[in-house]
Amino acid sequence: xxxxxRVVELTDRLQYIQDVFGGRENANIALMRxxxxxxxxxxxxxxxxxxxxxxxxxxxxxxLEKKLDEELTPMDRVRIVRHPARVSLKDILENxxxxxxxxxxxxxxxxxxxxxxxxxYITRRKGDKVINQPVMVIGQEKGHGQExxxxxxxxxxxxxxxxxxxxxxxxxxxxxxxxxFTPGAYPVEDFPGAAQQIARNLxxxxxxxxxxxxxxxxxxxxxxxxxxxxxxxxxxSHGYYSVxxxxxxxxxxxxxxxxxxxxxxxxxxxARRLSITAADNLRMGYIxxxxxxxxxxxRPHHYDxxxxxxxxxxxxxxxxxxGVAGFKLFRALVASRRxxxxxxxxxxxxxxxxxxxxxxxxxRYCKYRRMAETAFRDSRxxxxxxxxxxxxxxxxxxSFLRYDFLGKYIKNLxxxxxxxxxxxxxxxxxxxxPLRKSREKxxxxxxxxxxxxxxxxxxxxxxxxxxxxxxxxxxxxKAAEDKAVTCPExxxxxxxDLWAPDLYGDFAGVCVNCGHHFPMEYQWVLGxxxxxxxxxxxxxxLEAGNPLDYPGFDEKLAAAKExxxxxxxxxxxxxxxxxxxxxxxxxxxxxxxxxxxAAEGEKFIRALARARRRHFPFLAYVHGTAGIRIxxxxxxxxxxxxxxxxxxxxxxxxxxxxxxxxxxxxxGPVASFLGCSPYQFSVxxxxxxxxxxxxxxxxxxxxxxxxxxxxxxxxxxxxxxxxWDRREIRKNLKQVLLTxxxxxxxYR
Amino acid sequence: xxxxxxxxxxxxxxxxxxxxxEAPHTGVVRFAGIEPGxxxxxxxxxxxxxxxxxxxxxxxxxxxxxLFAGAKGVVGEVRRELEGTFVEAGTQLxxxxxxxxxxxxxxxxxxxxxxxxxxxxxAKYYFIPSVDKKVKASGPRSVTVKxxxxxxxxxxxxxxxxxxxxxxEGIIYAVYFQHDQNVDQGAPLVGVCPESQTSLxxxxxxxxxxxxxxxx
Numbered sequence: 001x002x003x004x005x006r007v008v009e010l011t012d013r014l015q016y017i018q019d020v021f022g023g024r025e026n027a028n029i030a031l032m033r034x035x036x037x038x039x040x041x042x043x044x045x046x047x048x049x050x051x052x053x054x055x056x057x058x059x060x061x062x063x064l065e066k067k068l069d070e071e072l073t074p075m076d077r078v079r080i081v082r083h084p085a086r087v088s089l090k091d092i093l094e095n096x097x098x099x100x101x102x103x104x105x106x107x108x109x110x111x112x113x114x115x116x117x118x119x120x121y122i123t124r125r126k127g128d129k130v131i132n133q134p135v136m137v138i139g140q141e142k143g144h145g146q147e148x149x150x151x152x153x154x155x156x157x158x159x160x161x162x163x164x165x166x167x168x169x170x171x172x173x174x175x176x177x178x179x180x181f182t183p184g185a186y187p188v189e190d191f192p193g194a195a196q197q198i199a200r201n202l203x204x205x206x207x208x209x210x211x212x213x214x215x216x217x218x219x220x221x222x223x224x225x226x227x228x229x230x231x232x233x234x235x236x237s238h239g240y241y242s243v244x245x246x247x248x249x250x251x252x253x254x255x256x257x258x259x260x261x262x263x264x265x266x267x268x269x270x271a272r273r274l275s276i277t278a279a280d281n282l283r284m285g286y287i288x289x290x291x292x293x294x295x296x297x298x299r300p301h302h303y304d305x306x307x308x309x310x311x312x313x314x315x316x317x318x319x320x321x322x323g324v325a326g327f328k329l330f331r332a333l334v335a336s337r338r339x340x341x342x343x344x345x346x347x348x349x350x351x352x353x354x355x356x357x358x359x360x361x362x363x364r365y366c367k368y369r370r371m372a373e374t375a376f377r378d379s380r381x382x383x384x385x386x387x388x389x390x391x392x393x394x395x396x397x398x399s400f401l402r403y404d405f406l407g408k409y410i411k412n413l414x415x416x417x418x419x420x421x422x423x424x425x426x427x428x429x430x431x432x433x434p435l436r437k438s439r440e441k442x443x444x445x446x447x448x449x450x451x452x453x454x455x456x457x458x459x460x461x462x463x464x465x466x467x468x469x470x471x472x473x474x475x476x477x478k479a480a481e482d483k484a485v486t487c488p489e490x491x492x493x494x495x496x497d498l499w500a501p502d503l504y505g506d507f508a509g510v511c512v513n514c515g516h517h518f519p520m521e522y523q524w525v526l527g528x529x530x531x532x533x534x535x536x537x538x539x540x541x542l543e544a545g546n547p548l549d550y551p552g553f554d555e556k557l558a559a560a561k562e563x564x565x566x567x568x569x570x571x572x573x574x575x576x577x578x579x580x581x582x583x584x585x586x587x588x589x590x591x592x593x594x595x596x597x598a599a600e601g602e603k604f605i606r607a608l609a610r611a612r613r614r615h616f617p618f619l620a621y622v623h624g625t626a627g628i629r630i631x632x633x634x635x636x637x638x639x640x641x642x643x644x645x646x647x648x649x650x651x652x653x654x655x656x657x658x659x660x661x662x663x664x665x666x667x668g669p670v671a672s673f674l675g676c677s678p679y680q681f682s683v684x685x686x687x688x689x690x691x692x693x694x695x696x697x698x699x700x701x702x703x704x705x706x707x708x709x710x711x712x713x714x715x716x717x718x719x720x721x722x723x724w725d726r727r728e729i730r731k732n733l734k735q736v737l738l739t740x741x742x743x744x745x746x747y748r
Numbered sequence: 749x750x751x752x753x754x755x756x757x758x759x760x761x762x763x764x765x766x767x768x769x770e771a772p773h774t775g776v777v778r779f780a781g782i783e784p785g786x787x788x789x790x791x792x793x794x795x796x797x798x799x800x801x802x803x804x805x806x807x808x809x810x811x812x813x814x815l816f817a818g819a820k821g822v823v824g825e826v827r828r829e830l831e832g833t834f835v836e837a838g839t840q841l842x843x844x845x846x847x848x849x850x851x852x853x854x855x856x857x858x859x860x861x862x863x864x865x866x867x868x869x870x871a872k873y874y875f876i877p878s879v880d881k882k883v884k885a886s887g888p889r890s891v892t893v894k895x896x897x898x899x900x901x902x903x904x905x906x907x908x909x910x911x912x913x914x915x916x917e918g919i920i921y922a923v924y925f926q927h928d929q930n931v932d933q934g935a936p937l938v939g940v941c942p943e944s945q946t947s948l949x950x951x952x953x954x955x956x957x958x959x960x961x962x963x964x
Contacts, residue, residue: 497811
């Protein structure tokens with residue numbers, strides 16, 4: 001019986017190896033198979049001999065597994081994390097923590113069974129005393145292939161639940177451990193919306209006043225970021241952490257349409273190019289430490305692995321607390337030098353006071369600010385760099401003097417003067433009232449004869465009163481073509497064809513019959529919304545690069561730079577709208593679809609910093625963005641938390657952050673630094689969403705209606721706050737700056 | 749009395765509907781690689797978002813406007829002589845032979861042999877209680893209707909009034925409305941046929957269901 005059980009185990013191990021290697025033939029696997037076959041053929045051997053052979057076979061399996069582990073390709077690792085036999089969060093809760101209670105779910109009876117939340121504790125010794133240190137454990141549960149877990153693909157409401165319990169942990173002042181086991185977020189737009197909820201999570205996590213430690217096994221893009229922003233990021237050695245699944249990258253690379261299959265070789269090649277393994281991510285600095293797994297990946301029976309993992313998460317949590325604690329002396333030093341396996345030998349209290357929590361949030365901001373700093377090119381000469389640094393210092397000094405130092409006195413003075421003036425005015429009014437009354441009684445109402453003539457006479461067409469001046473300073477080059485254009489809504493609304501010079505010139509790309517907005521260039525907004533001559537561009541020399549040396553991408557970048565005459569997909573500028581000074585960052589679609597990489601992220605952050613220093617309101621004008629630039633992989637993906645933290649810092653400092661979408665805005669940027677704004681507006685006929693129709697069909701199997709991502713639906717779902725006509729952007733922006741900004745326009 | 753068999757023979761002789769594709773507006777025609785015998789698809793997709801096969805492009809004021817097939821079938825005739833010429837709106841460009849499906853054949857036969865009694869106004873319709881009982885117990889074909897007979901209750905905005913059947917005497921062969929749902933003005937309520945023809949119609953319908961071979 002014992003022997004049979006062990007044979008079954010070996011058969012399972014062989015099957016697992018074959019699954020992981022994806023049908024690839026390998027001499028070692030063939031050897032294992034043949035040896036196991038030989039053993040099965042000798043079923044009539046005496047028990048003693050059988051036991052001996054089995055021992056040898058097990059040793060051989062162990063030896064060959066070690067050898068095979070060294071041969072693992074990035075795609076094999078992807079197959080490991082997706083294998084139903086891989087450890088799941090439930091296994092970790094059972095084996096790493098000493099006790100736990102699952103919150104808000106029992107198997108399929110949960111608002112989202114793919115998001116698992118539990119209160120757990122770790123028991124530690126302090127001298128003779130036993131202390132239970134509580135933690136909030138949050139993570140995706142893949143459930144060893146249970147169908148209702150949806151493979152760890154979390155729906156928006158699952159991420160909302162995660163955020164709710166992070167806030168609970170903050171209230172209760174207990175640390176949070178997050179476990180990332182997701183192939184990506186479930187791309188539906190129903191409220192709270194995949195993108196918008198991830199953005200909300202990122203924004204809130206940026207300011208959590210308790211330590212967060214995350215462990216990444218399968219880090220699939222936005223879904224991973226929804227709970228992955230943390231103070232210490234650990235990664236399992238056989239995991240992957242990527243901006244897109246290798247299949248998705250290969251489909252884009254091959255230009256393949258929905259329903260067709262991509263060659264497996266290209267998928268494996270993309271997995272390699274994207275640098276998605278733990279070692280790659282450690283080298284690039286996006287994770288802090290790799291947790292070693294047993295050969296060919298951890299499975300639930302690897303109890304030693306759970307022991308190691310426990311040591312690692314305890315050590316990481318200790319380090320965060322000690323890193324911000326006021327009184328630590330030697331413990332911080334010892335904590336960083338402790339050998340593996342003795343993490344619990346020293347006691348660290350898992351509590352923070354207010355000052356330490358402030359330091360924690362600041363350290364988190366700095367940690368992300370430093371990431372991806374080498375992933376773009378800065379072609380400015382050193383003199384220009386020094387000048388720009390000096391300029392920011394000047395701005396900081398000026399705004400400190402004006403708003404913080406003198407500002408206080410001026411404010412107090414203005415308040416006193418204002419009060420006094422109101423008093424005087426009241427007294428004067430009362431005293432002069434009888435005089436005014438008698439004058440009104442006797443006086444004759446006089447009217448300017450010229451004014452009255454203008455009001456009563458008909459307009460005079462010969463003087464040009466009927467000639468409409470649309471007043472656009474920038475006119476699109478599309479208006480120079482002599483052709484008619486058909487409105488895409490003509491089937492529904494019966495729109496007549498429009499002549500291009502009328503449509504793109506006078507009508508600003510808006511169908512006069514149904515109001516459909518044709519896409520226009522970003523220059524249209526720069527030229528017609530901002531005051532003439534007020535636009536000053538900054539950081540134009542920050543250049544999009546190819547940090548992973550993705551094959552063929554250098555040429556594509558060079559082509560985009562030549563086509564647009566710019567060096568990245570983001571324009572950072574200061575401008576005025578009817579005299580109101582603003583800072584703006586523009587993401588435009590002509591440069592690689594408006595995708596966001598390290599250069600674009602950095603420009604956005606610098607623009608936010610400039611707005612903060614100068615106390616300007618900030619406008620993110622998203623002419624179009626296709627998402628994160630996949631060829632930069634993690635260098636691009638990390639911009640999601642990174643820029644969101646910068647946005648948070650700007651808003652907390654008192655800034656006004658307004659987002660305006662135009663044409664198409666999808667994926668990562670919407671799910672982070674754009675979606676986190678409380679004031680998001682859209683130009684009519686724009687599309688806003690998380691994933692495009694093709695990806696939704698592929699991942700969920702749902703055919704979505706063609707207008708699923710339209711701005712009106714985004715407004716109906718509560719994702720954005722208003723829809724504007726393109727011709728009224730300037731007027732509406734001014735209105736927003738005056739009403740939402742109001743007296744807090746330049747500082748709060 | 750209509751000869752159902754002859755009708756079926758007639759449909760069998762030409763088992764398709766000929767759809768004439770006309771130029772919707774003026775313009776210069778450029779056909780898109782269609783020849784007689786080319787198979788074309790109709791608009792598809794759960795939301796009708798995928799256009800049918802491209803038949804031609806009509807260029808008007810430098811604007812290429814596509815012309816898509818509106819029905820599935822085979823191209824019967826293409827007026828190639830018009831290629832590159834300026835045509836008026838309504839000019840015949842091609843003919844699509846749309847092969848009738850079983851349901852379309854049955855609908856075509858029923859349209860001709862049944863007397864359709866139509867809704868006089870948009871409202872909800874119910875059978876009067878005595879008829880309703882019969883329909884529920886043994887199906888609509890157990891009800892014989894005569895002109896001048898009170899057959900329906902028209903219910904609109906909570907006001908109800910009786911509706912009198914007008915038309916030839918016969919039995920109710922098919923019911924086209926559902927209770928609790930509004931029926932538009934002019935939409936058929938019931939299809940009536942002489943009792944003697946019931947079995948014949950049923951026979952033909954069954955034969956169509958089993959024997960009709962759907963063309964391409």
